Amino acid sequence: MAKIERKYLAHFINAAQPGQEAEYERLGKDLEEFSPELSAQVETRKNILGQTSVVISGYEKTAAVEPFYAVAGSSLFDRLQAIIDDGKVLEELKADVVEVKLWEEETEAGFPAILEEVYIEVTSYGGDTTGYQIPFTLHYTGSKVKGRFQLESRIFTAD
Numbered sequence: 001m002a003k004i005e006r007k008y009l010a011h012f013i014n015a016a017q018p019g020q021e022a023e024y025e026r027l028g029k030d031l032e033e034f035s036p037e038l039s040a041q042v043e044t045r046k047n048i049l050g051q052t053s054v055v056i057s058g059y060e061k062t063a064a065v066e067p068f069y070a071v072a073g074s075s076l077f078d079r080l081q082a083i084i085d086d087g088k089v090l091e092e093l094k095a096d097v098v099e100v101k102l103w104e105e106e107t108e109a110g111f112p113a114i115l116e117e118v119y120i121e122v123t124s125y126g127g128d129t130t131g132y133q134i135p136f137t138l139h140y141t142g143s144k145v146k147g148r149f150q151l152e153s154r155i156f157t158a159d
Helices: 075-084
Strands: 007-012 025-026 040-046 050-058 060-066 094-101 111-121 136-150 155-158
Touching: 040 075, 075 111, 111 155
Parallel strands: none
Antiparallel strands: 007 025, 007 094, 040 050, 060 136, 094 111, 111 136, 136 155
């Protein structure tokens, strides 16, 4: 068995403004790392026998996208800049991310994928002399849909 290269786990974010048709852009161009953090809610208890029980009751999944360099004409840049300019909050920050397993077999419907609902938190903007940066954090809601994703058309289809 061979190790799976990181490039075969693809992440696409819906960069369209709320209420518009989905427009997915792949994350990763300037990222050296992108690792959604699960942050499990863990409760441990020790009983009078000295035994420890562990209960994992859920996850608070987040993912930091840093750096993100602004590129004129990018839908994701337009979405992030609108969040900054308009002070968007609540439902205006809702988007979705599709995680695509490119190491699995592709069918006519595309590669196996999971669509997850997220909220976009712009954490800062500006940056250094390397370019205009808008780092952001994705806050996952736990709402997931399994399906398939076509790379060329960038269309997600639920199972």
